[in-house]
Amino acid sequence: xxxxxxxxxxxxxxxxxxxxxxCGKAVNEKMASELNVIDDKYRTTYEIFVYSFYDxxxxxxxxxxxxxxxxxxxxxxxDATDTDLGCNExxxxxxxxxxxxxxxxxxxxxxxxxxxxxxxxxxELVDECHKRGINVILDLVLNHTSVEHPWFKASSxxxxxxYYNFTTxxxxxxxxxxxxxxxxxxxxxxxxxxxxxxxxxxxxEIKDITQFWIDHGVDGFRLDAVSYYYTGDDSKNIEFLTWxxxxxxxQKEDAYxxxxxxxxxxxxxxxxxxxxxxxxxFDFAGSEGTIAGVARGTSAAANYGKALxxxxxxxxxxxxxxxxxxxxxxxxxxxxxxxxxxxxxxxxVKLAGALxxxxxxxxxxxxxxxxxxxxxxxxxxxxxxxQWSSTDLTGMCxxxxxxxxxxxxxxxxxxxxxxxxxxFNYYKAAIKLRxxxxxxxxxxxxxxxxxxxxxxxxxxxxxxxxxxxxxxxERLLILINTSDESKEVDISTDDMSKDYGNIVYSLCxxxxxxxxxxGKVVIPAYGIAVLAAGN
Ligand SMILES: [Ca+2]
Ligand SMILES: [Ca+2]
Ligand SMILES: [Ca+2]
Numbered sequence: 001x002x003x004x005x006x007x008x009x010x011x012x013x014x015x016x017x018x019x020x021x022x023c024g025k026a027v028n029e030k031m032a033s034e035l036n037v038i039d040d041k042y043r044t045t046y047e048i049f050v051y052s053f054y055d056x057x058x059x060x061x062x063x064x065x066x067x068x069x070x071x072x073x074x075x076x077x078x079d080a081t082d083t084d085l086g087c088n089e090x091x092x093x094x095x096x097x098x099x100x101x102x103x104x105x106x107x108x109x110x111x112x113x114x115x116x117x118x119x120x121x122x123x124e125l126v127d128e129c130h131k132r133g134i135n136v137i138l139d140l141v142l143n144h145t146s147v148e149h150p151w152f153k154a155s156s157x158x159x160x161x162x163y164y165n166f167t168t169x170x171x172x173x174x175x176x177x178x179x180x181x182x183x184x185x186x187x188x189x190x191x192x193x194x195x196x197x198x199x200x201x202x203x204x205e206i207k208d209i210t211q212f213w214i215d216h217g218v219d220g221f222r223l224d225a226v227s228y229y230y231t232g233d234d235s236k237n238i239e240f241l242t243w244x245x246x247x248x249x250x251q252k253e254d255a256y257x258x259x260x261x262x263x264x265x266x267x268x269x270x271x272x273x274x275x276x277x278x279x280x281x282f283d284f285a286g287s288e289g290t291i292a293g294v295a296r297g298t299s300a301a302a303n304y305g306k307a308l309x310x311x312x313x314x315x316x317x318x319x320x321x322x323x324x325x326x327x328x329x330x331x332x333x334x335x336x337x338x339x340x341x342x343x344x345x346x347x348x349v350k351l352a353g354a355l356x357x358x359x360x361x362x363x364x365x366x367x368x369x370x371x372x373x374x375x376x377x378x379x380x381x382x383x384x385x386x387q388w389s390s391t392d393l394t395g396m397c398x399x400x401x402x403x404x405x406x407x408x409x410x411x412x413x414x415x416x417x418x419x420x421x422x423x424f425n426y427y428k429a430a431i432k433l434r435x436x437x438x439x440x441x442x443x444x445x446x447x448x449x450x451x452x453x454x455x456x457x458x459x460x461x462x463x464x465x466x467x468x469x470x471x472x473x474e475r476l477l478i479l480i481n482t483s484d485e486s487k488e489v490d491i492s493t494d495d496m497s498k499d500y501g502n503i504v505y506s507l508c509x510x511x512x513x514x515x516x517x518x519g520k521v522v523i524p525a526y527g528i529a530v531l532a533a534g535n
Contacts, residue, residue: 035079035435037088038469041256041277041323042441043135044357044431045089045364046074049331050116051101052385052397053367060398062385064095064112064121068128069395077132083417085370086431089135089256089362091222093331095122098146101400102331102383104139104224105146105192109209119216126217135219137256142206142244143225144192152193156180159201164193173231187228197229197240210248220256221248226271226279227261234270237261241274249275258325258362262332265311272318278325278362281311284355285326286333294457294482295352296340301482302452304355305459308445312360316444324361328352329369331383334376336369337409344484346372346410347509347526350426351482354507354528357430358478360441360461370427372410378402387412421510433505433530438471439463448477448496455483456523460496476504477531479514481523486512491531492519500531 054066067090076084094103097113112119129136145152154160165185167174174183175190185194195202210221223244230236241259248255258278261268268279284290290307293299315322329336340348349372357363368386375381380400388396390412416422434440443461451458456479463474477500481487491497498519505528506514512524516531523529 035086035432036438036471037079037133037435038438038442039133040442040469041362042360042438043089043362044087044434044441045091045137045362046085046087047091047093047327047330047364047366049093049102049367049383050095051103052383052399054386054388054395055397056395061115062397063115064117064125066395067092068121068125071125071128071132071134075132075134077134082428082432085428086435087365088133088435089137089219090129091137091258091364092139094139094141094224099148100146100191102379104141105144105148105189106141107146107148107150109141109145109205110212123216130217135256136217137220137222137258138213138218139224140210140213140221141224142195142197143228144186144188144194147191147193155184162199163196163202165196187231188225194228194231203243206244207247207251210244211251214248214252214255219254220252220258220277223257223259223276225262226259227263227267234267238271238274241271241276245275256362265314269314269318272315272322275319275321277321278323280330280364281324281326281359281361283307283311284359285328285330287339289328291328291352291355292336292339294355295348297482297484300454301457301480302447302454304457304480304482305445305447305452308359308459309447312444324359325364326356326359326361327364327366328356329366330364331366332379333382335366335373335382337372337374338376344526346423347484349410350423350509351480351526351528353423353427354430355480357427357434358440358480358528360443360445363434363441365427365431370424371408371413371416372423374406374409377404380404381406389414426507426509429507433507436505437473437476437530438469439474439476442467442469446496448494450494451479451489451491451497455487456481456489458489458497473504473532475533476500479521479523479529479531481525481527484525486522486524486527489521489523490519491521497531499533502532502534503529504532505530 051062053062054070055062056065074085074087095116096106097108098106112122126136151160151163166182170183173187175186177184229240257276259276261271261279265283294304336349375384380403385397385399416424439461444464446460448458458479461476477497503516507528508524509526514529515522521529
């Protein structure tokens, strides 16, 4: 391991500099300038529902100019500042014309919904992202269109009669077509007819659509509902995804593609055979996933490390280009504020965020997750307006019309930004940890069994042998305390971990910090200690 200057600074100074914004400014700046942001596909991606993010023109609906205005919040492009979150990719939920607020039923896949702005606004957003080192991936809805799409409206005649799936008999997943004796496939809702993806003309249209957005500068795509392409037929889905991956990569070799295959890992692992870079890791996500279970304490801390080791080895087996796409919550899931109740619930919201951001791969955060926003029940509630401020309502969106009225559990951004122990500042510190050490996103996990138990997850994150990126730190020991009390972990007698005498990062939920003393690491309740070798 090469020596570098900063981690020889004493642990206590580092801890203060990293975790107390505004404290130890000189060291803070030094640390920030040491960020190792690598231009590859192992990013930290911020999912944005444009409708509810930031409204630039006062009509109450978020828009593309609004996202552009708020890019400095996501990443200001300057490694020397850390007022920004530090994400380096955004996923825009659908932005094309649509009759609904959520816009997953598209009427023109090669345009921008007028509620969101114009294609010029889109070009400007992409430019401004790229200036800041932020990649842009766009939601691509290929399973279905809107019933209002001109193709469906013309589907009584050639060639559009073959763009969709019609039958003469009623069957599961089909809807009666008004004014005819036909039924059309519509797996989600009568307003969303499924496309016939076997049709060559439909595939040509898709090729045009991906080329259109690549010409407008996007860096990749998020694929909606891939297991519904051919409902119930994984091999046909994989065949289509292989065609799509080849098509997009021939248009843009380094495009990043992530698919939504809302199943468990035994199914979505198979989909990696298609060559698609990533599939969302649903096993870890949501109120019943691995992350929430470990944070809640209903699952042993040790299970987190074990689950990481397992998914990483399964991914390595199925493909040598597979990149995990961990996430904790998204627009279809209840928000995290409601996952935990009682004592320690805010600590658990924070810890869960870190368990997501400590995973290997391209980690995703859903807008507002970094504030512990609330929202459950109907979908509209999960897509509430971003809480910029509760006093200055500039740019505040109205949110979906059918959203229930409810109060947030935690304060808005301006208040949280000023509180060094807020959920927001914790998330920021967790993203910074991810940016600072390239092995966190790109390495592999090796569990330290002898130190792992119900309360402690202990593992080494190390650079994979075949990896070529440059890093000064090739190995870290990560110790996570998921319990509600301080724990002392004796690493001095364990062969795998005894050489890690240097706390390089301490991610804690309160003013208490991790400490190293003569082979023992003291970790506060819900705290995370990150150690490098040496002392
Ligand atoms: Ca607007
Ligand atoms: Ca910055
Ligand atoms: Ca389908």
